[in-house]
Amino acid sequence: MELIADILLVAGALGAGFYCYVLARRLSRFNDLENGVGGAVAVLSAQVDDLTRTLRAAQQTAGESTRSLDDLTDRAERVAKRLELMVASMHDLPDEPQVPNQTAAAGGLQDGAVFHRHAMAHDEEAT
Secondary structure (H helix, E strand, C coil): CHHHHHHHHHHHHHHHHHHHHHHHHHHHHHCCCCCCHHHHHHHHHHHHHHHHHHHHHHHHHHHHHHHHHHHHHHHHHHHHHHHHHHHHHHHHCCCCCCCCCHHHHCCCCCCCCCCCCCCCCHHHHHC
């Protein structure tokens, strides 16, 4: 009986050893940096580093854009205030500008205005 137990124990130990050997080979292929998951992890790690750098650059650019937009917004608000003041000051102006009509520009009369020419006497011309 002891002999059978020893044989079974040796067989179990050999089986466990073979199983460990197979697992060790699979694990070495699994961690292979070129074909296995180790390579994928290395590639992913490099991509994470690249994305981190890109994110920092994007955050910096966004911060600069925010500052630029703040400056432009402040400038636009100042200009809007000036325009509001100009529009408010235009309320004092008449509604329609006084533009001479076409007949006045062509030498005619405007709004019934009458122009008289006085003939000069000969003695006034001499002086």
